[in-house]
Amino acid sequence: MIKEWRRRRALQRVKPGDGRPLIRLRWWQLPFRALFHLRLTNDDGRPAVYAVDVRHWSNHASDNLKAHLYRDGRQHAISKLPAAFPVPGGTIEVRMSAFGLKRCHYVTAEGAEYQLDPDPHSAEGRRARLERGQPALSRTLGLLSLGVLLASLALLIPQSAEQLTKAEGIAHYTGTFISPIDLPRWGNTALGLATATASTERALRLRYSRLLDGGS
Structure with missing residues (x-):
């Protein structure tokens, strides 16, 4: 019940976008920008590519946390975080912690959840590529981050x-x-410093624990 109430509140925060084009992610934006993608089929049967763009540091600096939703490269909607964007077949839920995104998922009307694909040029995308290419090293880093947080x-x-x-x-x-x-x-x-580094590494994988990672 509380979860549904929070979702309704998030939906009320959604405002229409102005149609501006999605700016390509630059390498120097890696520490403070997250970009995720999702392919869906619109109600008219045509395929569409949705993108969620969140600026980490600029959001925290202005104390005005926002997520931008793009459809086929044009700004479709904007919302303060936590956000819930209505899209065909469900909603895209976006939440942020003190160290990055802790949730960027597509939730269907039936309740199934799917994490959006990180842009390959983003920090999250590079971390996902490491997990695919070197799974043993990826697991070691994940265990190390968990160990640091437990020790802390x-x-x-x-x-x-x-x-x-x-x-x-x-x-x-x-x-x-x-x-x-x-x-x-x-x-x-x-x-x-070690704790912040470990929580940041976990945020790149959208892993979050209120007890271990703290933040909001």
């Missing part, structure tokens, strides 16, 4: 518990917890 969580929980129980109102009832782990400032900085 294990280190963060006791330190956070210590800071929380230092408050007088809480310490009065629970006592003060002393963390067995006390990283120096540079250690916490290095851990933060």
Whole structure:
């Protein structure tokens, strides 16, 4: 019920596009632009190519998260994120985390879900090509990212518990917890960078966990 309510709200945010052409993805846009494609058949029986274009950093900088939907190379619709674009046979759902896209899927009217194909020139497309061409290396990178996030969580929980129980109102009832782990400032900085890198790698594969990756 809540999921359907969220989808209806997302559909209400969709605005018509102005027909501008889709700009080709450039190599220097790799860190902050995601581009995905989907081939469908329109209601009149003609094939159409849909594209979802999201600018990562510019979206976060303006605090105005938007996704652009193109049909056959022309802007068809635009929506704030999270977005749900109505297309033939279902909707295209787009959601973003602090590290990139966490969802870009075509959801049919029957409820089946299919991830859109990343543009081969995008960062997501290059990561997908690595997975196809070198699956062993791809799995190793995925496991490494997961391991970094699990280690980060294990280190963060006791330190956070210590800071929380230092408050007088809480310490009065629970006592003060002393963390067995006390990283120096540079250690916490290095851990933060490693965590951000791991979450970014997972975002390139549209993998997301609220517990591990955080963000929104």
